[in-house]
Amino acid sequence: GAGVSQTPSNKVTEKGKYVELRCDPISGHTALYWYRQSLGQGPEFLIYFQGTGAADDSGLPNDRFFAVRPEGSVSTLKIQRTERGDSAVYLCASSSTVAGPYNEQFFGPGTRLTVL
Amino acid sequence: EDKVVQSPLSLVVHEGDTVTLNCSYEVTNFRSLLWYKQEKKAPTFLFMLTSSGIEKKSGRLSSILDKKELFSILNITATQTGDSAIYLCAKGGTSYGKLTFGQGTILTVHP
DSSP: OOOOEEEOSEEEEOTTOOEEEEEEOOTTOOEEEEEEEOTTSOOEEEEEEETTEEEEOTTOOSTTEEEEOTTSSOEEEEEOSOOGGGOEEEEEEEEOOTTOSOOOOEEOOOEEEEEO | OOOEEEEOSEEEEETTOOEEEEEEEOOTTOOEEEEEEESSSSEEEEEEEOSTTOOEEETTEEEEEETTTTEEEEEEOSOOGGGOEEEEEEEEOSSTTOEEEOOOEEEEEEO
């Protein structure tokens, strides 16, 4: 079946602008995660959704970052007043928690965000 | 603070060599240890380890966890150029969703 998809694949914006990044999880996966990966680093956790609610948003760096998942499927990561330091690859992952909470996460191809 | 440390940070080998990648982690709230392979953008799942001393294998790749010494290794035998990638180790904690990743090991396999 289809994997996790993310759009756009690349986004170039100017400092101070607002951006939205979209994630379509694997069908039927109830858990959805956002990570951010800077060059030369491993992915860094941002936020986790179980269904429609954010179960853990402890990784969001500040209040310019916000994510929603209104119908428990597609999620949008929103970044206000972008800064050059926000430039990174934003990865989305999903997992099925039916068999228990500790299941592998399946990642999408990411959105490369560049803030000029 | 959660910390996952991988070594070496980069490794260059020739086809046919065997490599061992290392991952150490802090014990706080440990539940699972996962290995991923990242070739371009999307990390792809390799293994999840929760029990100490039980080796998981998939073809030429294998991994084992030592919960006493707080580390895991990923072995790749008879390496091929297609094994060239970044190998990421991640710790799963008591917060179900959160994976804490290491910096990754960049493996380059020359023909």
